[in-house]
Structure formats: C-alpha cells, structure tokens
Amino acid sequence: MVSKRICRTVAMAVAVTFGVTVQAQKLDEALGKLGEEYQPERAYLHFDKGAYSPGETIWFKAYLQAGIFPSDISKNFYVDWTDGTGLVLFHTTTPLLEGTAKGSFDIPSTYKGQVIHVRAYTSWMKNFDTVFFYNKDLRVVQAKDAATAVKKTEVNLQFLPEGGDMIAGLKSRVAFKATDQWGKPVFVKGKITNAAGELVDTFKAVHDGMGTVEIETKAGDSYTATYTGADGQPKTVKLPELKTVGATLSVNGYGARRSFLVERTADAPDNFKTLYIMATLQQQLIYRAKVDLTESAAIGGSMPVGNLPSGLVNITLFDANWVPVAERITFVNNHNYSFKPTIEVVGDTRKRAKSFIDIDVPDTVSANMSISVTDLNAGADTSDNIVSHLLLTSDLRGYIHNPAFYFKNESDSLQKYLDLVMLTSGWRRINWQDIANNKMPDIKYRRDSSYLSFSGKVFGATPIQIREAANINLIMKSRDSSTSLNFLPLRPDGSFSDPSMLFFDTLKVYYQFNKIRDMASRVAVSFSNGLLPVPYRIGDLPPVANLVIFDTSGNARIRLLANEQARLTKLLQTTTLEGVTVRSKAKSPMQILDDKYANGLFKGDGYQFDVMNDVVAQSSFSVFQYLQGRVAGLQINNTGTGGQPSATWRGSNTSFFLDEMPVDAQQLSNIPMADVAYIKVMRPPFFGSFGGGSGGAIAVYTRRGGDVKSEPGKGLDSKEIAGYTKFKQFYSPNYAVADSRHEQPDVRSTLYWNPYVLTDPKTHRISLEFYNSDITKKMRVVIEGMNKEGRLVHFEQIVD
Structure with a gap:
C-alpha cells in the first residue's frame, strides 16, 4: 500500500519521543490506521495550453498521488467540464494507469462564456472534503468579448494569529492577508490600535497582500486595524478576541530544522503545565515531544526535518489531556521532490519546419511524462504546475496566488514568503477529537479497486422465474456498429455481471432471457457500468471562478488564430456549397x-x-x-x-x-x-x-x-x-509525406501534444519530432511528469 511506503520514507527522519503515555499510544495507533487505510488522493491536470477559443479541443493528462507516491487506490478518473455557473457541459470518465490518465474535451463552437471550469476527482476523493478536488478555470477567448463594467476593488482584510488564538498577556505573532472580491491579493498598510485608541504597531504587506505584526497583548484589551480602502476612505477590522488563559505555539526556521517556542499564561491551570507536541506529514507521525512548563512559562525546542520528503508538516500542541490547543503548518523543502532528465530541444521556427525533442532519464526508475508545444502567445498559465500543485496547493484550502513562484529557486526570501502562505491558509486538518476516539472518516464511496465493470439486475421476477430463465442473453452494439454476444448467468437475487468487460463510448444492449423468451416484457432490467453518475450541475465553485477576463496580448493572439481558423472553415464551406440556394431555415x-x-x-x-x-x-x-x-x-x-x-x-x-x-x-x-x-x-x-x-x-x-x-x-x-469516454487522438501533421490535408493553411496554436512519454531502465532515451505551423514564430515547450517513486519534473523552454 502507498501509506506503508510513506512510513518507510518518513522513518528516515529523527522522530523524538518523550513521555509516551497510554493516550499517546492510542493516538499513535489511530493515526497509523488513518494513514494506512484513509490516505486521501491529490490530482493535477497538465493541459496543452492555458487559453482556448470556442470550437477548440482541450487536451489533458492527469496525475494522481496518495501521500508522496503515485496513487494505487483508484482505477477510474472523472472530469466535469462546466460553464461559469456550474452547469455541466460534458463529463469525462477515463481509466487510470499507474496514477495517470488522459482525455480531451471539445469546446462547443457556440459557447459564449469566458471560462470553462474544470473539476476533477476520483470516487475515493468524494469521501473527504470536496474543496480538495482539482479545480481550475480555463480562459475562453471569444471573437469579440462582451463589454464588462469594471467593478471597484473591495478589500477583504483578515488577521490570523499564529497557532490559532491570541492569548492575553502573551506576545502574539499575527499574520494578515488582504484580497479583493475575487480572492486576488491587494497591497495594504495601516495601523493597529488598542481599546483606548493608542497606537500598538503599524503593518504593511510585504508579499502578495500578506505580512505579520507582533502584538504584546494585555488582559482585557482589544485591538483594531485601520487601513485605507479602495475608495480612499479609512476602514477598520477587529482583530480576534483575546483568550484569558492558554498557550501559544510559534515556529521559525528554514532548511534542516524548525525551532519552536511554547509559552503559557502565568495563571494557566494544570492542564497547560504539561504539554505535548506532535508533527505529521501526509498523516504520518514524524515527531513527538513532551513540553514541561511546570517550572517555567516558556520553553523552546528544535525539530529535525532535513531527512523528510518535501511537503506540508502539521505541528499540533496538546494540553496534558491531549486536547489540541494550537496548530501550525510549515513547508519543508528539502529539494528532494524531483527527478532530473536531460532534455534537449532542437527547434526550428521556419514555416512547417521539423523540430526535435530528445529526453534522457538516466535512472533505474520508470518515468511517465506529458509534453505540449504551443505558439508562445497562445495563452500560457505559468502560475501553477505539477510541482507547486501536488506539493503545495492541493493540501491547502482556498485560492493560493501564483504558487509556482515559491519553487523558482532555493533562496531564503522565497522560503520567508512561503511561510506567510502557511500562516494565512487553511489546510487538510486532522480531526484529533475523532482520532482520540478512534473514529475514522465516514466512507460512502468504496475504493475504485477495479476498472469499469458491466453488471445488472432483474426486478419483478420471482425466484422460480429467475431459476428457470438461468441466463440473460445480451446483444451489444457499439456506435461503430460492431456487435458482440454475451450470455451471463443469473444469480438467485436476479443480478448478473461480467467484470472482465471493458468498453468505451456507448453500448446499446438488447436482451432476452434464455428459457423464458417473453419474460423481458414482464420484468424490469437495469444495467450499470460501476461508475459514478453524471452530475447535471455542480455547486460551490471556488471564489476565483467566473473572474472577469480582461484583454491581453495573449488573448489577442488567440483571437487572431481563432478568427483565421474560422475564416478558413467558412471559406471551405462556401466553396463546398457553391451553387446551393437555401430557401428556408432548417428546424432544430x-x-x-x-x-x-x-x-x-x-x-x-x-x-x-x-x-x-x-x-x-x-x-x-x-x-x-x-x-x-x-x-x-x-x-x-x-x-x-x-x-x-x-x-x-x-x-x-x-x-x-x-x-x-x-x-x-x-x-x-x-x-x-x-x-x-x-x-x-x-x-x-x-x-x-x-x-x-x-x-x-x-x-x-x-x-x-x-x-x-x-x-x-x-x-x-x-x-x-x-462506458469510458472515447479517446481522441491528437493530429500532428507529417509534412515529409504527401497528404491532401497539407494543402490547407496551418494555423494550429498547439503544435504538438503527447500525453504518454514513457521511459524505463532499458528504454531511458526518447526522441520525438513535430512540425511547425505556417504562422508560429516562437514556441513554448512544457514537459511535466512523475516517476514511480513519486518524484516530479516540470520543464519549460522558449524556442525562437
């Protein structure tokens, strides 16, 4: 299982354990069960580009992880393609192979919206919080965007104490985050005053609307932040109320260790004088320590993290009764999350010229990659990628602005900015009260341990009729007119199945019963493919959905390509229909x-x-x-x-x-x-x-x-x-051979798409080739992938 491999990996870290109590042992056992049997999955989709026009095809490759490895939990993958209101336009169901899947969606040529919203998930993911489904808005550039009135920016300012609470009499580090009504960051600065109106401190965003302020709190006091709103008028926000007694948890540091400071109020009751710290990574215990505050009101410590896999570490502070009183997340980046293939791109931007991509993965571990080559100005989204999503955003609640920024390099400044994200974001919380009571998540959807399976049941028949009928005879016809026969035995309850049957698109199934031919007219028969039902509409779209898309040079380039393609299509239709007079409008x-x-x-x-x-x-x-x-x-x-x-x-x-x-x-x-x-x-x-x-x-x-x-x-x-959604093959012209299709102008914006580039120890070098269009002057090459150990790769290169 995936979680066992995680245990072996995190065991390389130094797990410090002091004062193991019976309750601690119970938590250990329950946490081990949670990580072993209830590991959630995380999904990422690599698209061929970031913006499209009506009538175009969206190509995608899905990558699925559980813990730090490719997921082996699910076999089926679902994608809902919706408009901005959540109305499902299309539903894709694809099989998963070693934690990956591929597919496509054709945007209707009549589509008028500015975004296609993508929601992707597995059946297993539906057992947990649906906010962790993969969600993304893809831009749709219309031939002529509708004029939209620009709304005034509304600033939402939040103050979030480190650890969760501000405690009276203790120094508190309070993070803040300022966003507009669409969840995008805005710059903010202002001051904090106490109940008497006295200045306590000033604050100023240092990165993407985020920052911190230190407050020496006093019992009975309250605090208010004043800042300037978008309309130039002063606005106020109340900071969280003070708790009279308790303890705070502060975490600092980068690199191989995290230092922490635990401080309690002077008059704290006995349950705050013996505290415990537990740290987890992907629901696996990596550190535990006892904090003795009987003689002192504050104590510090250090946690080794240098040998951990990169990812989010959840640090929880418990009181003497093992009730959680503070919680903090920190991102550990040990730069051990990637594999490094040698990639050489030999690009030629001349009209219809051939280009080459050579990939060498000199490793004993198999790799699974996808490649897109697009016109440079045809809509790229560089804000997120496979690394930033699977390591960061997939474990955090809400919108994270430009997460790929935090993985650009290994500088300390990026780590400091990333810690602001940790201080201001929600995450996949562990419900410690449930864990303490050995209460596991409620599983309503089984593990997708098998692929699509054909089954059914007969309703309205007596046990004698079912026994006499013995079998149900099936004639199965697919949309390509191929026909097959199947004879399945009926179980005593009227059910039947063929788990070996795997089919795509839609089957029309004709049926009759083997020995009682007229029985079909007297009973009802239902068929099932074992997949989740197709939703009609999805609710609770993320707040960044339905953003007003303003025109950019990228949009203009996409619009130019789309208009040219539409002009050529219309020209071809006009030529084909020349001499035909349309006298009446056809009925729908x-x-x-x-x-x-x-x-x-x-x-x-x-x-x-x-x-x-x-x-x-x-x-x-x-x-x-x-x-x-x-x-x-x-x-x-x-x-x-x-x-x-x-x-x-x-x-x-x-x-x-x-x-x-x-x-x-x-x-x-x-x-x-x-x-x-x-x-x-x-x-x-x-x-x-x-x-x-x-x-x-x-x-x-x-x-x-x-x-x-x-x-x-x-x-x-x-x-x-x-059945499964029918696969569509990406067309990549080969101008080295004669083809009547080559007589038409080539205005493709996606020049090459290959969802499955596979390497193994024997075949570790791959050579690929593709041809340029008639108009592309600069190309963008993006390669993403995952190997069998869960390590990731994101490669991007501009060719001009």
Whole structure:
C-alpha cells in the first residue's frame, strides 16, 4: 500500500519521543490506521495550453498521488467540464494507469462564456472534503468579448494569529492577508490600535497582500486595524478576541530544522503545565515531544526535518489531556521532490519546419511524462504546475496566488514568503477529537479497486422465474456498429455481471432471457457500468471562478488564430456549397420532436428533453429521477408520502400528463424510461391543466413506431449504457509525406501534444519530432511528469 511506503520514507527522519503515555499510544495507533487505510488522493491536470477559443479541443493528462507516491487506490478518473455557473457541459470518465490518465474535451463552437471550469476527482476523493478536488478555470477567448463594467476593488482584510488564538498577556505573532472580491491579493498598510485608541504597531504587506505584526497583548484589551480602502476612505477590522488563559505555539526556521517556542499564561491551570507536541506529514507521525512548563512559562525546542520528503508538516500542541490547543503548518523543502532528465530541444521556427525533442532519464526508475508545444502567445498559465500543485496547493484550502513562484529557486526570501502562505491558509486538518476516539472518516464511496465493470439486475421476477430463465442473453452494439454476444448467468437475487468487460463510448444492449423468451416484457432490467453518475450541475465553485477576463496580448493572439481558423472553415464551406440556394431555415431537432408529439396548448414554450438520445435518461429509474435538478424552480421529491413522488413549482402542485392525458404521479413514475421518447415541462401557469396550472406541468410522450430503427436485436428490449469516454487522438501533421490535408493553411496554436512519454531502465532515451505551423514564430515547450517513486519534473523552454 502507498501509506506503508510513506512510513518507510518518513522513518528516515529523527522522530523524538518523550513521555509516551497510554493516550499517546492510542493516538499513535489511530493515526497509523488513518494513514494506512484513509490516505486521501491529490490530482493535477497538465493541459496543452492555458487559453482556448470556442470550437477548440482541450487536451489533458492527469496525475494522481496518495501521500508522496503515485496513487494505487483508484482505477477510474472523472472530469466535469462546466460553464461559469456550474452547469455541466460534458463529463469525462477515463481509466487510470499507474496514477495517470488522459482525455480531451471539445469546446462547443457556440459557447459564449469566458471560462470553462474544470473539476476533477476520483470516487475515493468524494469521501473527504470536496474543496480538495482539482479545480481550475480555463480562459475562453471569444471573437469579440462582451463589454464588462469594471467593478471597484473591495478589500477583504483578515488577521490570523499564529497557532490559532491570541492569548492575553502573551506576545502574539499575527499574520494578515488582504484580497479583493475575487480572492486576488491587494497591497495594504495601516495601523493597529488598542481599546483606548493608542497606537500598538503599524503593518504593511510585504508579499502578495500578506505580512505579520507582533502584538504584546494585555488582559482585557482589544485591538483594531485601520487601513485605507479602495475608495480612499479609512476602514477598520477587529482583530480576534483575546483568550484569558492558554498557550501559544510559534515556529521559525528554514532548511534542516524548525525551532519552536511554547509559552503559557502565568495563571494557566494544570492542564497547560504539561504539554505535548506532535508533527505529521501526509498523516504520518514524524515527531513527538513532551513540553514541561511546570517550572517555567516558556520553553523552546528544535525539530529535525532535513531527512523528510518535501511537503506540508502539521505541528499540533496538546494540553496534558491531549486536547489540541494550537496548530501550525510549515513547508519543508528539502529539494528532494524531483527527478532530473536531460532534455534537449532542437527547434526550428521556419514555416512547417521539423523540430526535435530528445529526453534522457538516466535512472533505474520508470518515468511517465506529458509534453505540449504551443505558439508562445497562445495563452500560457505559468502560475501553477505539477510541482507547486501536488506539493503545495492541493493540501491547502482556498485560492493560493501564483504558487509556482515559491519553487523558482532555493533562496531564503522565497522560503520567508512561503511561510506567510502557511500562516494565512487553511489546510487538510486532522480531526484529533475523532482520532482520540478512534473514529475514522465516514466512507460512502468504496475504493475504485477495479476498472469499469458491466453488471445488472432483474426486478419483478420471482425466484422460480429467475431459476428457470438461468441466463440473460445480451446483444451489444457499439456506435461503430460492431456487435458482440454475451450470455451471463443469473444469480438467485436476479443480478448478473461480467467484470472482465471493458468498453468505451456507448453500448446499446438488447436482451432476452434464455428459457423464458417473453419474460423481458414482464420484468424490469437495469444495467450499470460501476461508475459514478453524471452530475447535471455542480455547486460551490471556488471564489476565483467566473473572474472577469480582461484583454491581453495573449488573448489577442488567440483571437487572431481563432478568427483565421474560422475564416478558413467558412471559406471551405462556401466553396463546398457553391451553387446551393437555401430557401428556408432548417428546424432544430427539438422543434422536429415538438412538432411530432405536442398538440394544442402543449405546443407552447417549455423545457424540452430528447430522452431517446440522452444516455443519462436511459440510465435513470424514472421520469422524476431524471428531471430532478434539471428545471430551475421545479421542486421534485422522489420520496413523498407513501413513497409516491411529487412535484411543486412556486409552492403549487405540478400537473402530470402522459401522451397529453392527465395522470397521477404514481402512473408517471411507473413508465419505464426505455418507453419514453420526449419530455416537456411547461412553466406556470399552464392553462392546459385543471384549475389554471399554477404549478406548471410535466408532459411525457411515449415512443412511437417510427422511433425505433431497424438494427440487430430488433424486437428485443434494449437499453443504452455509457462506458469510458472515447479517446481522441491528437493530429500532428507529417509534412515529409504527401497528404491532401497539407494543402490547407496551418494555423494550429498547439503544435504538438503527447500525453504518454514513457521511459524505463532499458528504454531511458526518447526522441520525438513535430512540425511547425505556417504562422508560429516562437514556441513554448512544457514537459511535466512523475516517476514511480513519486518524484516530479516540470520543464519549460522558449524556442525562437
């Protein structure tokens, strides 16, 4: 397991243990169990570039870690692609191979938003705080951005005492952080006064809106910060209230050791006179010490960290009863997180010229890398990378501005700035109260220890019928028209499965029972792929989502490339369609559906759903489950009185119709989704309902004869089931060979993308080649990756 390897690694550090009590041993055992069985995963996505235009493809490579190693916990990886409001545009499901996955998303050519929000996760990650899912906003540069009024900056100033609290009578180091309404840092300076209005100290941000101030606190006093707001007017912020008794924890130092100072109030009770310090890294104990304050009110110590893996160390101060009273995180950077391949880029920026990349990993450890080569001005995001994300931001709550900055070099100034991030950021906290009671995290989602698996269950059949049927016969047809047969035995409970089946895209499954051919019409059969359901909308987007994107030279370059590509596409279409006269506007598929099914008052405006072509609909159990959360204002309760579903809109009951005849909720709930062709939800008031329809209406239309195409399995019951998202291959032209596609202008902004560059001890040298476009004058080469020991690489080079 991953956590055992972590234990072996952190054991190289000197773990100092004094005064081990029974309670300490219980904490050790519970902490060991937490690290062994409940290690969370962290994800990072390498994109081919940082900004796109509508109609382009976003290419990505995912890297997954648990602790400090590639994760072996999960086998399936999920990505939600949403607009700025959280509406899911597309859902990607890909298999994980040695902690990595690949995929892509085609931005709709009609997309009007300025960002595509990316949320990536595994099933195992859903057991823990979802704020640690991978989240990122990708810029979408429109041909003409809509004019946006620039809002005045609103300053949010926070004061955060080191360790968590300000204690009366003790000197406190208080960090502060100033951000605007989008979470971006702003410069701030001001003064701190006491309750009498006397000056205590001044403060001034030293890096990205952050800084610290030292305050000699006095019992019964209070403190206020005054600063100048964006409007030029003075603003005030109250500092945290003082605790009357307690202890403080202060941590200093960089490099191989961390010094700490523990201080208690003079009149502190006995439980503050014997204290304990515990330090953890990736939920593994690395240091413990007893702090004796019976004779003295303050004592200092030093913690060795020079042999640790690089990462966040969580230092907790406990009282004599092992209740946590202060906590502090510090970043240990021992510069042992990377592997160093030899990379040589031989670039040629002439039109359609060939370039080369040679990579040599002279190591006995296998490496897994991804490479992107783009037009230099085609939208790069250098604020975060695989190193800064997996080592830093993936363990911290909230937005961290420009995290890659802290790994630019090994200077002390960067370490000091990084410590400000530690003082002002939340992190993956350990719930020590739960640990003390041996209470582990509540696991609702199992470990994804296997890949996608095909399974199902028969409902409504008696045990005798299941025994007589014996098998279910399946005809599986994929979208490429390939067909396969499968015969699966039925278990006594009606379930069946084939764990060896692995499929991509969508399968249409026709089924019948082996010995009772008409049984399919009398029972319900559900199919499952073992994957998480596709979400319709995600909430709680990070605060940096939906930022107003102002024009930059990079945006202008992307817009130029996109407009040129659109012009060429239009030119090709014009040439192809020359001589064709369009006399009428073609109807959309939804209009055709509405004309086919709806009549009279039912032809009015409403929410429309093409159920026949919706994979999510085919996997839903009922109309009500399918519609839940899909219509703004419509409230659906799937577990109403007596188990009967219900629906309301604006506080009034919604009317139900089946083929435009009124029915009750139970009747509508019993309609198999395989029989439904079209659903229309009419907004209130709907005058086709009895009493005026103040709650709107749901109209369900069943399939007609013309809705079923002639295909293998005709006459059998069928359902669709989604598999892994179909892989798309990146097209990289080879101008050394003749190809009709080469006759068209080449305005690619991504010149080369390779998500899987693999090396091992035998094949440790890789040579790659690619061709330039017609317009690129400068290239950006980015290589990222991870080896089997969890060490990382980030390489970037400009070619001109």
